Amino acid sequence: MTNIPETGRTPRVQTRLVVIQILVLSLLGTLGGRLWYLQIRNGAQYQKEASGNHVQQVVQPAVRGSILDARGVALADNETRLVVSASRTDLLKQKDDGKAVLAKLAGVLGMNPEDVAQKVRLCDAKTPQPCWNGSPYQPIPITDKATPRQALQIRERSEDFPGITAEPEAVRRYGGPGKSNTAQVLGYLSPVTDSEIQQAKDTDSPYLRSDMVGRSGLERQYDRELRGKAGVTRYEVDNLGRVIGKAQSDAAQSGSSLVTSIDARVQRVAEYQLNDAMTKARQQFDDITGENYKADSGAVVVMEAKTGRIVAMASAPTYDPNVWVGGISAKDYNALTGKNSDYPLLNRAIQGQSAPGSTFKVVSTAAAVQAGYDFNGNYPCTSSYSVGGQVFKNFEGENFGPISLGRALEVSCDTVFYGLADNQWKKDGGINPKKGQPKDYFFKTAHQFGLGKPTGLDLPNEVGGRVPDRQWKLDYWKANKDGWCKTGKKDGSYVEKIAYENCLEGNKMREGDAINYSIGQGDTLVTPIQEAMIYGAISNGGTLHVPTIGKAIISPDGKHVTEIQPKARGRLPITPATRNMMDQALAGVATRGTAAWKFSGWPQDKIPLHAKTGTAEVYGKQTTSWLATYTKDYSVIMTIAQAGTGSGASGEAVRNIYSALYGVQGDGSVDNKKALLPTPQKDLPKVQPDGTIAAPKIPQDPAEDQKADQAGGDGSQGDQQQPATSPSPTAGNRNTRRRTRRPRSRRTPA
């Protein structure tokens, strides 16, 4: 630099200037390095953080698929309603946590302020229903029944209702076509919970915060298909949540429709008849308990015998599934699940189990044949059967003399089966069986009939019933012996004596156990759906089908139809010859046996009907009635708890169901035009070119129509005519009743 000498600039200053320059550059270099580190090296990570920062998801719920009956009639679909919702986040921003706003809202909606407050509180361990168990960030529906006027009031004075919205939304509708209900089969929806979101997070069908999830019935079983995929629009928002742009948008995909094998008309008839039978049973006097029958619960199943498809399934008591829509109120929830409720949410057709009584005798008959007894042999039907100090009586001491197994089925003779089962028990070595496996034909056959485990139908939470075999007895004894041995007394009350005996030898198959078991008493438990499966199998020649309700899944555009094929799960352990004889015997039940008094005038030549009655003892309660029936196409099972005998309680109702199916008129003629379903519905409903599914018109109330048909002819009351071949019943509850001195069944049906 030429200027240095001129100024006499000292090297010290010059050196320091260079130091400053280097320092300055190194500072800038540091910045550059840090910038590189943040933007290039870690850029991706920050990009992720940035996108999480400012994207808000707005969810357009997918339209849930419909549940259709076999002909395309909607059992569950959607309707647009004005839904009034409250945003918790907005409410909590207010001084009094939104209490004033909610109270005002309750006034506008004409609701109780307390109910409104309960609907918006969050569920936790201490908070009973009703409460909101969905996401706290999702608007909470307060009502979906707002009138346009109410919605307008809320929307026009939005400043008076901060955090409250009134929008039209698609909500589930259980339309109840033809006055059918189908509540327990359809199930219900409720908002998804946090834990479910977590669980489904990494699966291929994750939940969204706003999702409604099927909680029971078909809604739950086919939830994934019905749910569809919610549309998500991701909005870019600023730090205050204001929308500044649209990032990404996935359109909502509607859920698929589920075509079921249910026929809404038959369903209605079945429900009506079940209810009718229960009402009538309550007017009947029970000699044993000295009061009218309680008839507190019941179930009916109508199944296609050749496929296992369910045409109708009803459970009583029942409820209106629409109470779930838009959030359930405290009162409604209590009525459905409270201690004093009659548990109408239970689908007693698959969750109600009780001793099968004499309907079990088809299993015992098959077991006897397997054990080598001749179907047409002569077996003594005495009035009682004594073993040791115990006397097992036939029903009201009837004595039919030596009869065949077929006749034993017809007249439901207990002592024939007592004898056979006792013989087998003795052959197997009595209470201390021989080394090696005892043959246990009676128990083995029950398992071969598919009892003791769920049928596997497409509804959740099915129970499996129970075959009280040796293994079960051992397990049960192990689980309960401590209690039994503690409370058991040799000379105590009935319960204490039983406990005492069980403590001593409850782990062993006692003679009385084997005898009781042979007629479906004791610890045996079956569900109506299991009976439907068994009797359907007898009807179709021996194939046990897995019962199914879902028939096909149709994509929202109607282009993809996935049929759900009926599945066989095994064959009955009987030869065709045995089946044929059994078939004849069961037809005899309807024509000259225990059910004949209810089926007089039935066109048996045109529509051969087969039946088996059952009346099961339940300790501490009135008897459970069973009526298991089938034709070549259908099996119909009806059971009513605390209602007396099978034929007495259900005979007329089941006959009416068949009449409706086949169009049988009151005079015994068959009118095909009036038949609801003379042959099972084979075809799926037609999908129209626009993707919608054609649904036929449905009568307003098929049950009333059927009733009118019956009244039109004579002999509508089957029990007024007595078949000549059947002993005249002296009382409505007289039939398959038997009393042992020691009824074994101590568990009440669910």
Place this chain on the structure above:
Amino acid sequence: MTGANSFSVPGYGPERAGWTRVFARDSVARRLDWPILLSAIALSGIGSALVFSATRNRTEINQGDPYYFLLRHLMNTGIGLALMLGTVWLGHRALRNAVPILYGLSVLGILLVLTPLGSTVNGAHSWIVLGGGFSLQPSEFVKITIILGMAMLLAARVDAGDKKYPDHRTVLQSLGLASVPVMIVLLMPDLGSVMVMVVIILGVLLASGASNRWIFGLITAGALGALAVWQLHILDQYQIARFAAFANPRLDPAGVGYNTNQARIAIGSGGLTGAGLFHGSQTTGQFVPEQQTDFVFTVAGEELGFLGAGLIIVLLGVVLWRACRIARETTELYGTIVAAGIVAWFAFQAFENVGMTLGIMPVTGLPLPFVSYGGSSMFAVWVAVGLLQSIHVQRPMSA
């Protein structure tokens, strides 16, 4: 006195007429340091775009006019340019005589801030609101007058040829002169400005050739002072909190650490090329507070990426590099000290500002020279550029 006399160095070349004079080899225009000028203009231009991007959606502060801040920034830049030209026209030598007055005015200005006339912005009581949406931050101008005042004192006897280096008494005097405004600013409290001033003092002393003992003494004093500030609770809680958050923004991401965290996310998400101007989601979404002023660099980081943000650093580097050269090339110590003081000022303020957005420096309210929105700062840095240019223009002709 005519413009021609002032804008050309007397004694060099014949008088020329008209616009050709402007481009003559010895003209002021030819002798200006164009890299500094162009870089500064470029930085202000980039700053306009960034300020616009940061404020066009901030309706709560831009009074509904998306161009409110852009126009003001451009206007500030224009005024700044004019101030620069005025400074060059006056010349740093002429200004040397006015230093006592300027110093007095600036100290008066910061004293006014302490009176009820002053107002507080973001915890720093360092503003005088003028009305009409304008406000003044006198501490920005104090930075210049400290440089000028110290340079005047320190260079007086050296430039006169009496001494090789400023003696202890002069150094003491200059330190006394500087410490008055530092103390006042510390009372505001405007910690960022105090830090800048201390660094300026250090730079000035270095360039003056003052004894090494003074340099190390000052550094030690600074360290002890910082310790005292920390221990005696002179700092407000918010300042300590900001410091802690700089060290670990994840301590309290919703509170104090929010600024640093959001700033880092904004810059980090920019990647190599950025989201594009006006397309940064952090910026558009207003996640970074004070984004048009102290955190303006985050807009560059997010929307222009490594290339754009790096360009800002490079441009600052050009300014500083050239300023260092000016400091070295001028003949008088006065010019050297002024240039070095400006270098120390710009360098530290830029490093602190960018460093805090990058999370390597604590958060203090300092604007990024030329880029940040803010009139006082803009005027001050352009005056400083004028001083640099003046020093450069009046350098001896070299071969």
